[in-house]
Amino acid sequence: MSVEISIRNAVKRYGENTIIEDLSLDVKNGEFFTLLGPSGCGKTTLLRMIAGFNTIEGGTFKFNDTLINIMNPEKRNIGMVFQNYAIFPNMSVRKNVEFGLKHKKNLKVDIKEETNKFLKLVKVDGYADRMPDRLSGGQQQRVALARALVIKPDVLLMDEPLSNLDAKLRVEMRTVIKEIQREVGITTIYVTHDQEEAMAVSDRIAVMKDGVIRHCSTPQKIYQRPADVFVATFIGKSNLLQAKVVKENDTQYVEFLNGYKVVFNDMKDANHEEKVTISARPEELTVHKEVQKDGIKGIVKDSVFLGLNTHYFVDLETNEEIEIIQESEIGEIIQPGSEITLTINTKKANVFSEDGNSLMHGVDNITTKEQADKAL
Known part of the structure; x- marks a missing residue:
């Protein structure tokens, strides 16, 4: 099952330092949504708030109508893919993908069937018995993706998943990730600082700076009619x-x-x-x-x-x-x-204008359902 994600008036502080002051956002069911921005803009912080790895100091976070603010991470039914793959080095490819299903105490026959299905989906079924140290970076990332998806999460969260790969592999893997996301149809939030990567994979992009979403729309609209000077110079x-x-x-x-x-x-x-x-x-x-x-x-x-x-x-x-x-x-x-x-x-x-905001007609900047309704 996939879900809609609704965030209203989110606040994140570390001591006296406010990282996110008042952020609202809607992610549609089955959407590939990307948080894009420079280092320190708050994109990974927001992703970790959704995952349950960071506390939430204010606002509401919902999966459909379910409030998740204080829900334990393991109960949020999310799949997570990290920058460093985080696959178990002492387990074979098959055992890595099986891990989440065994943890959920699925039947052995179901574990085998689902594992085979997702190994084939990410095209590593030929390496099922290999250990991770015998895989390339791209193959390891495919395994990490299969392990995240095999448990059938409601939401897939991806934090800079391609940044450790070389340029050629990054281009290959972003195509793989987008194709698999479309096939599975899962709501996905993807974090990156790479503008080209974001443009290539996303249904919508939220460009962030200093904990604020400066522009949220489709890649084409953000590129052609940016909301402000920062977005115009950051994208391309x-x-x-x-x-x-x-x-x-x-x-x-x-x-x-x-x-x-x-x-x-x-x-x-x-x-x-x-x-x-x-x-x-x-x-x-x-x-x-x-x-x-x-x-x-x-x-x-x-x-x-x-x-x-x-x-x-x-x-x-x-x-x-x-x-x-x-x-x-x-x-x-x-x-x-x-x-x-x-x-x-x-x-x-x-x-x-002199304050940096667009003076053009046709700037589409939609983060919430309320804004979408006004745009109609």
């Missing part, structure tokens, strides 16, 4: 350019430091002369090799050819430094020292 790469709002003849423009003006059709109404920050991802800037009348002039400082794309690092006439990504063309790499003009894709770039 973003160039930040300074500008101001000017209004002329009932038209609202964004004017850059060199006087270049553009219209953002999806931008909310702002005050005349209000200072703003433009977040433009490297692929949202267009390079013109010949000097243009409209745009921002710059000098190419360096270029990096990476096959499909070429990255250009440019010093602008506004004394700002940016990175641009352009599709590579045969024999067409712009050399360092070349003067260029860049223009901005106003359909994709974002505008933020």
